[in-house]
Amino acid sequence: MPRTPDPIEDGLGSLPPPPPVFHVEQALLGALLLEPHRAAGLTGITVEAFSTAGHAALLTAIRSLPAPEPAEHAKTTTWLNQVLTAAGEQTRGLTTAYLHHLIHCCPQPHHAPAYARIIEAEHSRRLLRGAAHRLIQTTLDTSLPHRVATTLAEAGTLTTIVDDIATRFPTRSGPLPRTPATTPVTTHDEEAGEEERLLLATTTARPVSVERMRWLIPGDFTHTLHAGLWQCLTTLTRRGTPIDPVTVLWEAQHHGIAETAEPRELLGLLSEPDGCDPEHWGEQILQRSLLTTAHHTGRRIEKLTDDPATTTYQLVVGARRALADLSAVRVRWHHATTPPQANAPASKGISAPPRAGPAPTTAPPVACIPR
Structure with a gap:
């Protein structure tokens, strides 16, 4: 199964590590993938706030699709597949494995507003x-x-x-x-x-x-x-x-x-x-x-x-x-x-050159x- 390259696992030690906000973006997207209904409450964040094209494409896809019923979403991956397809039309490199990785990166889905605020600040x-x-x-x-x-x-x-x-x-x-x-x-x-x-x-x-x-x-x-x-x-x-x-x-x-x-x-x-x-x-x-x-x-x-x-x-x-x-x-x-204004006081009656x-x-x- 295709996977998203990991700089550490793949031995690309020359690449700088991602900044802390990258992990915050992963946590926020994981929260929205796990509990899609939370996207409706995030009104202050835009796709431009994300540091990578892949993350921006995922947020766009999540917002463009109607949120599934929680009970149905817990049993099937239909909505996740739709998100992956929609995001893949905007950028390359996204895989099913990466979406599951994002979900695992989210400690607490109900902290999504706090994650969004951090991303906005950065x-x-x-x-x-x-x-x-x-x-x-x-x-x-x-x-x-x-x-x-x-x-x-x-x-x-x-x-x-x-x-x-x-x-x-x-x-x-x-x-x-x-x-x-x-x-x-x-x-x-x-x-x-x-x-x-x-x-x-x-x-x-x-x-x-x-x-x-x-x-x-x-x-x-x-x-x-x-x-x-x-x-x-x-x-x-x-x-x-x-x-x-x-x-x-x-x-x-x-x-x-x-x-x-x-x-x-x-x-x-x-x-x-x-x-x-x-x-x-x-x-x-x-x-x-x-x-x-x-x-x-x-x-x-x-x-x-x-x-x-x-x-x-x-x-x-x-x-x-x-x-x-x-x-x-x-x-x-x-x-x-x-x-100078016309009503400015003249100096001793002598007009300036x-x-x-x-x-x-x-x-x-x-x-x-x-x-």
């Missing part, structure tokens, strides 16, 4: 992992025409999945998730450094733009020195202190930044502006920060799902924490790329103004 983990992986890949895909918009759309999909999991698995008391040990991906390429240097020099020459760029923070910069100098510029602006390379250098000394670079080097960095709108460079920096944050968010959630000790409750809490960091950057990106930067869903064009 399916939620796989959905979350897949969405996090797609977010990571999107942040790295430089061929996308609207990279930021696509990244934010993937983040929205990920948020929807988290919310759906939270709805189906209500919050209960328990330990908070462990923070996964991930290394933030920080871009230190020459292009990023050059954009940051141009922003610092241009805003030093035209400091009125610093006040309009409250959406940019030191954490958006890839270089520690540049982040510190931006903090100096925002501090001087807040105080109303005159801004030029010398005053920024003096403020840098108070921030301990002057110790990391020669004064002449800092003066040179701050004294070479270009003709572009400072906000153009600011949006470039913020865009890179948003993509980096989205990438790190995806990796944090992926790490959570990879840890089998993480419960469904902990997955929801951990994922929402990670998404909150991305949401904060997204709010600032919205402020940066949305035109035209913005040169990207639309919310496109990479910023290089638009410069004469010096």
